[in-house]
Amino acid sequence: xxxxxxxxxxxxxxxxxxxxxxxxxxxxxxxxxxxxxxxxxxxxxxxxxxxxxxxxxxxxxxxxxxxxxxxxxxxxxx
Numbered sequence: 001x002x003x004x005x006x007x008x009x010x011x012x013x014x015x016x017x018x019x020x021x022x023x024x025x026x027x028x029x030x031x032x033x034x035x036x037x038x039x040x041x042x043x044x045x046x047x048x049x050x051x052x053x054x055x056x057x058x059x060x061x062x063x064x065x066x067x068x069x070x071x072x073x074x075x076x077x078x
Contacts, residue, residue, distance in 0.1 A: 019026055019034035021041050026032050033039045045051060059067075 016026070017032065018024055019038050020032060021038035022034060024034040027034050030036055030039050033042065
């Protein structure tokens with residue numbers, strides 16, 4: 001059969017992936033993105049929590065109190 005791969009066809013070279021945001025060809029200066037704009041869009045998605053994985057885990061009450069800083073010595077005076 002020669003160089004023909006049953007799943008890839010004639011070329012054994014993997015296809016170059018495009019920009020994960022818009023699908024355009026990636027730019028070497030902004031790899032894997034095509035532009036600084038798409039790079040910023042992706043960063044905004046990360047910071048906004050768009051890429052988080054949903055979970056069924058429930059935080060323990062002690063962990064929540066520690067994360068909120070409520071475990072400090074004294075409450076404010078009234």
